[in-house]
Amino acid sequence: MSTVNSIEVENLRRVFTRRTPRKLPWQRNRQVNGNELCVTGSDKSGNQPKTTVAVDGISFEIQSGEIFGLLGPNGAGKTTTIKMLCTLLEPTSGTARVGGYDIVREPAKVRGSMGTVFSGERSLYWKLTGRENLEYFAALYDVEPSTTASKIDSLLSKMDLESKSNEPVERYSTGMRQRLAVARALLADPPVVLLDEPTAGLDPQSARNLRDTVRSLRDEGHTILLTTHYMAEADELCNRIAIIDHGRIIALDTPAALKAGLQEMHSLEVEVDRAPDGVLDELRSLPLVRGVESHASNNGLETWTIRVLTEDSRQTLDALLDLLRASGDRVLNMKANEPTLEDVFIALTGKSLRD
Amino acid sequence: MAKFSKWLCSQLRLIGATARKEFIIFTRYPANAVLSLIEPLMWLTPLYFMGKAFSVGGHAVGFEGFTGTSDYFSFVMVGAFMSSYIAVAFWGMAYSIEEDMILGVLEPNWVTPANRVSILLGRSIMFALLTTVQSLGVLLIGALLFNVKVSGDIFVALLIIVPMLIAIFGLGLGLAGIVLAIRRAQTAIDMSNWVFSQISGMQFPVTVLPKPLMAVALTLPATYGYDAVRSVLLGTNPLLPMKQEIMILVTSAIVMCIVGRAVFYTFDRRCRRLGTIGGH
Ligand SMILES: Nc1ncnc2c1ncn2[C@@H]1O[C@H](COP(=O)(O)OP(=O)(O)OP(=O)(O)O)[C@@H](O)[C@H]1O
Ligand SMILES: [Mg+2]
Numbered sequence: 132m133s134t135v136n137s138i139e140v141e142n143l144r145r146v147f148t149r150r151t152p153r154k155l156p157w158q159r160n161r162q163v164n165g166n167e168l169c170v171t172g173s174d175k176s177g178n179q180p181k182t183t184v185a186v187d188g189i190s191f192e193i194q195s196g197e198i199f200g201l202l203g204p205n206g207a208g209k210t211t212t213i214k215m216l217c218t219l220l221e222p223t224s225g226t227a228r229v230g231g232y233d234i235v236r237e238p239a240k241v242r243g244s245m246g247t248v249f250s251g252e253r254s255l256y257w258k259l260t261g262r263e264n265l266e267y268f269a270a271l272y273d274v275e276p277s278t279t280a281s282k283i284d285s286l287l288s289k290m291d292l293e294s295k296s297n298e299p300v301e302r303y304s305t306g307m308r309q310r311l312a313v314a315r316a317l318l319a320d321p322p323v324v325l326l327d328e329p330t331a332g333l334d335p336q337s338a339r340n341l342r343d344t345v346r347s348l349r350d351e352g353h354t355i356l357l358t359t360h361y362m363a364e365a366d367e368l369c370n371r372i373a374i375i376d377h378g379r380i381i382a383l384d385t386p387a388a389l390k391a392g393l394q395e396m397h398s399l400e401v402e403v404d405r406a407p408d409g410v411l412d413e414l415r416s417l418p419l420v421r422g423v424e425s426h427a428s429n430n431g432l433e434t435w436t437i438r439v440l441t442e443d444s445r446q447t448l449d450a451l452l453d454l455l456r457a458s459g460d461r462v463l464n465m466k467a468n469e470p471t472l473e474d475v476f477i478a479l480t481g482k483s484l485r486d
Numbered sequence: 487m488a489k490f491s492k493w494l495c496s497q498l499r500l501i502g503a504t505a506r507k508e509f510i511i512f513t514r515y516p517a518n519a520v521l522s523l524i525e526p527l528m529w530l531t532p533l534y535f536m537g538k539a540f541s542v543g544g545h546a547v548g549f550e551g552f553t554g555t556s557d558y559f560s561f562v563m564v565g566a567f568m569s570s571y572i573a574v575a576f577w578g579m580a581y582s583i584e585e586d587m588i589l590g591v592l593e594p595n596w597v598t599p600a601n602r603v604s605i606l607l608g609r610s611i612m613f614a615l616l617t618t619v620q621s622l623g624v625l626l627i628g629a630l631l632f633n634v635k636v637s638g639d640i641f642v643a644l645l646i647i648v649p650m651l652i653a654i655f656g657l658g659l660g661l662a663g664i665v666l667a668i669r670r671a672q673t674a675i676d677m678s679n680w681v682f683s684q685i686s687g688m689q690f691p692v693t694v695l696p697k698p699l700m701a702v703a704l705t706l707p708a709t710y711g712y713d714a715v716r717s718v719l720l721g722t723n724p725l726l727p728m729k730q731e732i733m734i735l736v737t738s739a740i741v742m743c744i745v746g747r748a749v750f751y752t753f754d755r756r757c758r759r760l761g762t763i764g765g766h
Contacts, residue, residue, distance in 0.1 A: 147761055211761075217597045220761045243599035253590030258514040259507065270503030271598035271605070273496050299514070315594070 137354035138193040143225035185211040187378035200369035208378040209358035245323035246316025257301040272319040286314040306337035326357040362472040393470035397444035402464035424483030504608025554723035565688040576679035578613030579658030638719040649739040650711040656742030663753035707738035
């Protein structure tokens with residue numbers, strides 16, 4: 132094979148075991164006669180360890196120079212995957228290699244060949260200036276001392292932080308902190324960069340700038356693994372996407388190919404005047420309907436949008452309207468759309484990414 | 487050989503960078519910095535008057551029977567200096583791990599290829615330096631206000647303090663590992679620091695302790711550190727011949743470093759297995 136894989140993940144699995152808080156003796160005795168005590172892994176008995184399968188046997192390969200996206204809803208296992216790859220967390224089973232190094236057997240080499248950008252903005256020293264942060268971490272990444280100063284200057288200017296470089300990070304905006312975190316990840320010029328929800332919490336303009344930065348990193352030859360729960364972001368940015376839900380990869384392909392799988396489908400959007408909870412299951416059971424989700428319309432009018440993915444809108448529409456009327460929902464607006472990545476997710480899981 | 491010296495250089499740089507970072511953060515809280523430098527005076531002063539209240543004609547007679555010196559205040563002050571170095575292990579190393587967890591900066595440190603022991607070493611060196619500045623300040627004020635006279639050989643005292651500092655570093659490593667595991671450790675650190683300093687004789691000669699407690703005291707290397715330094719500086723009667731005390735200190739320095747490192751890496755690994763590194 133001519134292409135080189137920068138990241139190889141094979142059947143990676145991570146289970147968290149957590150003891151639920153101990154019940155006091157008198158609370159415990161009450162249940163002694165019940166069957167609950169025998170259920171392993173349940174939290175009913177109070178003292179059984181509760182297990183969460185955060186990542187459930189995922190496999191994928193990321194080629195050098197690729198932007199690879201892990202797309203999934205809250206709790207899907209994205210951060211857990213990132214943490215295993217950056218050696219903060221040991222996998223329960225399975226293996227992964229970063230830059231050819233095994234994450235369990237050669238953690239120091241793995242750490243040396245990648246930069247990690249964590250989600251959230253607390254990962255910097257707020258009392259230090261941007262430059263001081265980079266100076267400190269340059270020593271940790273063992274950046275050649277003679278080139279450290281020029282490296283930091285060029286990263287600061289690349290991330291558009293020059294003017295604020297001598298101010299403490301506590302006075303930065305969220306977007307600036309995120310850019311500084313990216314600069315830190317690039318200090319050692321690592322072949323691989325991991326970004327966990329890099330645009331979470333950013334305003335649209337800053338998010339767009341950050342996506343431009345990620346693209347330019349790819350163009351400079353870095354291999355990028357990022358997580359996101361924004362469909363549009365994954366669609367726009369990634370060469371390939373793994374859709375992850377409940378710790379499993381349920382689809383993996385280029386954005387175009389993922390959407391092409393739905394070419395025959397139609398996506399209907401119906402705006403109604405109240406939360407349509409009762410009717411969703413009925414909609415799902417209509418013939419030809421492949422997925423249904425709903426969310427608040429986000430237009431300031433307190434209306435709700437139902438999204439229905441169907442194999443033929445002409446045949447679904449009438450039944451759909453009947454059902455909504457029967458349940459007393461008022462239909463305010465309606466659109467038929469080309470399928471998006473969001474629809475891919477709905478088709479695969481029957482629910483929305485937003486859940 | 488070239489490889490080793492390159493490794494050594496990068497470790498020294500790492501230690502320096504960590505110490506520098508720690509110092510900058512210290513100065514970013516100026517009020518705290520100033521207060522922490524004069525704080526020891528606050529709790530030393532009452533001890534001066536206490537010692538005075540118990541003395542007859544400037545001599546603490548009962549005390550002299552136990553130690554061979556009648557100058558209680560100097561005895562306590564040397565004890566206080568030594569304990570502030572012990573506090574470096576408890577607060578400078580162990581507690582700072584907890585602080586990093588709360589701030590959220592532990593993970594970014596831990597994903598770099600940097601040697602974690604060197605990071606902790608850099609930190610403890612900075613704290614030890616700040617403690618030294620603090621101690622010198624107190625000593626100066628003590629000499630001016632409280633008539634403290636140090637007669638012995640300060641150079642020999644330093645030679646005793648060095649193995650003790652190394653032992654303290656080993657202790658700090660082990661404690662840092664334990665904090666990685668139990669995370670919310672502030673109270674435990676406070677208690678164990680206090681008990682450890684007291685039992686090893688920070689404020690009184692361990693010979694006044696009842697037999698079982700004294701037995702505990704004699705197993706703690708710090709006891710010999712306090713004892714040896716006091717003997718050199720103040721002319722107190724040592725518990726054991728000086729040579730033996732120094733031997734004990736040097737041996738414990740080596741043992742504590744080996745054990746501390748092993749404990750640290752054991753808990754670090756455990757943390758990675760359990761997935762608790764990001765929490766607090
Ligand atoms: N340290 C932990 N202990 C116990 N359970 C955990 C731990 N970390 C994560 N989990 C659980 O593992 C699952 C996956 O969490 P993870 O943080 O990987 O999700 P995520 O895809 O990053 O979600 P988000 O989009 O909200 O960041 C969740 O159910 C979470 O509760
Ligand atoms: Mg996450």
